[in-house]
Amino acid sequence: xTDETAAPVATGKGPMSRLQDxxxxxxxxxxxxxxxxxxxxxxxxxxxxxxxxWSFVISFGAGSVLLCVLLARRMPLRLTAHxxxxxxxxxxxxxxxxxxxxxxxxxHLGAGYTAIMLTLSPVVxxxxxxxxxxxxxxxxxxxxxxxxxAGAVMVTxxxxxxxxxxxxxxxxxxxxxxxxxxxxxxxxTKDWPEGAGPTELAVGSHLAAAAMLLAGVFAIGDGGSFGSxxxxxxxxxxxVAASAAMFAFFFRLQAVGGPVYLSQIGYVGAAVSLVAGxxxxxxxxxxxxxxxxxxxxAGVIMTTRAQSRAS
Numbered sequence: 437x438t439d440e441t442a443a444p445v446a447t448g449k450g451p452m453s454r455l456q457d458x459x460x461x462x463x464x465x466x467x468x469x470x471x472x473x474x475x476x477x478x479x480x481x482x483x484x485x486x487x488x489x490w491s492f493v494i495s496f497g498a499g500s501v502l503l504c505v506l507l508a509r510r511m512p513l514r515l516t517a518h519x520x521x522x523x524x525x526x527x528x529x530x531x532x533x534x535x536x537x538x539x540x541x542x543x544h545l546g547a548g549y550t551a552i553m554l555t556l557s558p559v560v561x562x563x564x565x566x567x568x569x570x571x572x573x574x575x576x577x578x579x580x581x582x583x584x585x586a587g588a589v590m591v592t593x594x595x596x597x598x599x600x601x602x603x604x605x606x607x608x609x610x611x612x613x614x615x616x617x618x619x620x621x622x623x624x625t626k627d628w629p630e631g632a633g634p635t636e637l638a639v640g641s642h643l644a645a646a647a648m649l650l651a652g653v654f655a656i657g658d659g660g661s662f663g664s665x666x667x668x669x670x671x672x673x674x675x676v677a678a679s680a681a682m683f684a685f686f687f688r689l690q691a692v693g694g695p696v697y698l699s700q701i702g703y704v705g706a707a708v709s710l711v712a713g714x715x716x717x718x719x720x721x722x723x724x725x726x727x728x729x730x731x732x733x734a735g736v737i738m739t740t741r742a743q744s745r746a747s
Contacts, residue, residue, distance in 0.1 A: 455685075459697060462689040467704025469682035470554070474547035474705075475712040476675045477539045483668045486658045487539035490675075492649035493665065495531055497676030498683050499642030505684070506635050513636060518629045522637065525627070527645035530620030536652075537613045544606040546597040546719045551709030552588065553610040554702030555732050558739070559585045560618035561699040568622060577696070577742035584703060584735025590728030597719050614702070621695040624687075634687025642683065703736045 455461045473494070480490045506513065542550045558581050592607065629637070653659060665672055690698050710729060713719035 459693040462685050466685045466689050467701035468708050469678050470701050470705035471708025472678045474551040474709040478542050478547040481543045485664045486661050487536050488652045489661050490539050491535035494679045495642045496646035498679040499639050501680035502639045522627055522629050523640035523644040526624055526641040529616050531645040532648045534613050534616040541606050541610045548710035548713035548719055551706040552591045553613050555588045555706050557614035557617040557702050558699040560614050561621045561696050564622045565696050574742045577739050580735045580738025584732045587728040587731030591725050594722050594725045621699050625695045638683045638687050
């Protein structure tokens with residue numbers, strides 16, 4: 437990896453420098469920004485913006501902003517066959533597929549509930565990580581993920597908002613989200629191109645995802661829906677800003693914490709989405725949902741301690 441990925445940032449130069457090397461700090465920031473995506477997605481759906489188009493907005497916006505950052509640092513993209521393969525595969529399983537699934541499910545499950553599905557990705561990531569020998573967490577880490585999984589199962593059984601339980605089909609769609617995310621977590625670690633920095637990989641992956649999603653928009657006949665973006669300019673700007681900021685930290689967290697720890701951004705994101713859904717979108721959830729969420733948070737604390745001990 438390049439200095440951007442592997443070299444420690446000098447200490448004593450302010451909070452941003454310290455954040456770059458703090459797995460826990462990166463987890464909170466990245467997860468918090470991720471948690472804004474489901475509420476924004478629900479507002480987009482209510483505004484008539486198709487899921488594939490909204491997914492395109494996220495990838496194209498984040499990729500373009502980060503490309504400008506890269507060019508401002510005079511660090512142009514250096515393409516190789518390995519990087520191109522990485523961009524395409526990471527784009528499909530990390531961004532395009534899970535985003536389409538998520539934004540399709542949100543109108544049926546609610547923003548908060550769909551975000552809770554993200555909390556299942558650490559379990560799937562752990563299984564894949566063990567099978568592939570990427571990184572084996574300690575017993576405390578395994579216990580924390582098991583506790584988080586138990587809470588996630590309880591939440592899943594409530595089937596969405598209390599006022600309108602969702603069809604099991606959409607619960608199943610929601611469950612596919614963490615599977616795709618887990619596959620992406622493992623792939624990005626296993627196939628990280630030699631000498632590539634996190635911002636460079638984020639730019640290439642997102643622009644590749646944007647190209648796929650743009651083709652998808654026209655393939656399913658939604659090419660005429662671009663006008664719907666003009667009806668929600670502030671929402672588009674807010675989503676692009678949140679996504680660009682999140683992915684600026686996302687790949688750094690991947691390098692510092694590894695795939696299993698990275699997957700826990702879903703825990704933080706779910707909490708943020710639940711709060712936003714209730715206080716800003718009028719969603720409501722039953723007591724078992726809240727109990728399950730509390731159990732999930734206990735799992736986060738356990739796995740965070742395990743990560744600190746391993747560092």
